[in-house]
Amino acid sequence: MKISIGDVVLPGDYCEEISQVAEKSKVIIGPGLRKEVDRVYITKPGVLKKRNPSTFWVDSYQKRYVPSRGENVIGVVVQKAGDIFRVEVGGSITAALSYLSFEGATKKNRPEVQVGDVVYAKMLVASKDMEPELVCVDSHGKKGRLGVLSDGFVFKCSLNLIRKILNPNCPLLESLKNEWPFEVAAGMNGRIWIKANSMRETIAVGNAILGAEYLNDEEIRSMCNNIAAILAGHVS
């Protein structure tokens, strides 16, 4: 059966169109695709997608995170060991976060991080053969938005939902940002951290995010209005 872009595909299918395009120009194959000898096989069930020019990938539903370099993730510090913190990011093993990877940290000046704290960090090293490493500074040594997240609430969701809300076209954060002030951090490992002035507002943002998983843009906007109305009705 011929596979075309936009089809629902299963592992084991192969897409001839990609091989055809590859003869003419350079092709980038993304998650869910794998090149074997001369064919490109599909390794994850989902929808085959394409972005111009010639980038192909499979959009699949996934909750389990596989660490990959360059992604911002939210982790929980589980242990202090020697010079590093052990941070749990939801992968197969805990990631390492060095004491010196914080802004303004030196050997004498240790960062104030306790076991059980939530950190927003960037994946520096992530391969299937080594334990993942995180950093809380960018390459200039500046903190940016990374570091310890204090207070608030953290919860898990699917990776698709994270990608959906971080998409600039998604109206969710746009609709909510004018209603009440809040901070949100989305980790690509399927975790979201929210902080608002009152706990009801925090729950309301969490409600909006989790509820938006299967809704389209119009429905997301109306759901946000609904939530804002419920919250306004009970200002406590």
Place this chain on the structure above:
Amino acid sequence: MKEVFLSNCEKSFIQKIISEGHRLDGRNYNDSRKLSITFGSGYGSCIVSLGETKILAQVSCEVVQPKQIRPNEGILYINVEISPMAAPQFEANRQTDLTVYLNRLLEKCYKDSKCIDLESLCIVVEEKVWSLRVDIKVLNHDGNLIECASIATLASLAHFKRPDVTRSGEKVIIHTLAEKDPIPTVLYHYPVCSTFAIFSNNILISDPSFIEESVCTSNSEEGNINGGLLVVGMNQYKELCLLNLSGAAIYNTNIVHRATLSAADKCKSIVDLIKKAIIDDDNLRQKRAKINFGDIITSDHLQSLSRKDLSICLKNFDVKEQTLQNETADSMDVDISMEPSKYDVVPSLPQTAELKAKKGASTWIEISSESEEED
């Protein structure tokens, strides 16, 4: 068993919202999640789901020699299994504390309370008796395993029918299901367990979810556990069958009293639900309808395998309201008969507009009178 790590902010957030009277998924303190009981094709198998916690129970029987001390009674075994399918922190084929705890509680509730008539399971005294074995498998762990497991055990025991036996002189004939109708188990009373999470300030939460359970039994900053889980087992006659506390010691007897009162009503309604489900199932089987677990899986629907309720929810948020609102919005577009506005928008100062009431209308701006009341 790998430890599930709870972050400090989750702990403090849950404790804060519970002390303020709310729960993470919008329920009230004594609201339970949705309970559904589905029976399988064989007698004695059922899947019970309490919210997202799902447990499968299967009852089977075989003829064995009775115990020496009880030669005229049948035997009941209860076996609980938790595999990594339930949650990633469990290891396969490993008996953890939780498994032992569940096993012990279910034995106390169903064996020690003598709810099953074991003497009716006797075939030949001192030689042959029926031994009933209840196998409980946890399919998904989202908190409150005990309540779900006890409902599953009870429903499967009440649903189970053993083969009929006739004795003629020395011979004992066990009939197949085709020859003679099987006989249901005799239950004297129907006990069910109900879990309560106790937080500081003596707050009782019924049917705790996974995160509420974890926070309740976790160590606080001082290193000791502040809360506990209270399991109350009662039957439909409001008789207490089981009482078990884990976690911090209770120093207030009021808590146990409140918990038992709350459990009494809850257990009665659960037992009524189980009985009704069994009667419905019986009726369907008499009409020779095909019953199997496939009915609980709805296919051809985008969200068939996702959770039905949001885990974080405001109190009055209703998922179905979304579609309802969209429908009314559509229908409103069709017949555009807006009532004329009572106000005029009038420009007053530069770059400012003002709402001015038309002649005869009141100058008070109307606010919708649907303001909901705080409970």
